[in-house]
Amino acid sequence: MKKSNSSICLEASLQAYFxxxxxRINQKRQEPLPDLSIYYSSLVMDRFSLSNQYFEKQEDGRVREKTLGIKLLKSEGLSESEKRRELRDIGDTALFLxxxxxxxxxxxxIDINYYCEIGRTAYRKLDSYQESFYDYKGFFQHFSKQFHELTNMMSLLQSDCNLNEEQFLLFAKDVS
Incomplete structure (x- = not known):
């Protein structure tokens, strides 16, 4: 009987796995990022494991990708609590994307630099409306500076998982 190279991964939750x-990836870096940044990134990845969080419904009921640049512009006219929610969604979506x-x-x-800048801008703006995250003042300002490193780690994780976008979306659709 031939041995399989695949293994089963047991975790308490998808967020814990992420x-x-x-x-694990961060610890291999020359200058590891703080665990709180890793924790927040894992929350983002867990949230977007459900496709309804990644996409938005149009008025006609069709589903499409979020238009992050337009959402960022429109966020200026929102109330403070709506702005906080919207900026976080824009930043999180850009981070995951x-x-x-x-x-x-x-x-x-549009290239990746555009989406990275949208995400960093959303997090920087969010920092002025949400002063802390788990008692860490200036978290989102600091997080925006780590955006590139975090997206690189997520990309490495995606490669490690051997999943392509279509498989992930099929899995996410089944879960929702």
Whole structure:
């Protein structure tokens, strides 16, 4: 009987799996990022494991990708609580898109630098409306500076998982 190289991964939750894997990748870096940044990134990855969080419904009921640049512009006219929610969603979506789905961006007209800048800008703006995250003042300002490193780690994790975007979306659709 031939032995399989595949293994079963047992974790308490998908978020715990993402945290452990991102932390493993982070520990191999010359200058590891703080665990709180890894933790927040794992929360983002867990959230977007459900496709309804990644996409938005149009008025006609069709589903499409979020238009992050337009959402960022429109966020200026929102109340403070709505702005906080919207900026976090924009930043989180850009982080996930530039990290986990970075290969799919290469097929778009707009390059990855555009989406990275949208994400960093959203997090910087969010910092002025949400002063702390788990008692860490200036967390989102600091997080925006780590955006590139975090997306690289997510991309490495995606490669390690041997999942492509279509498999992930099929899995996410089944879960929702």
């Amino acid at each position: 945290f452990d894997e991102l932390r 530039c990290g986990y789905f970075s290969n799919s961006i290469n097929e778009k007209i």
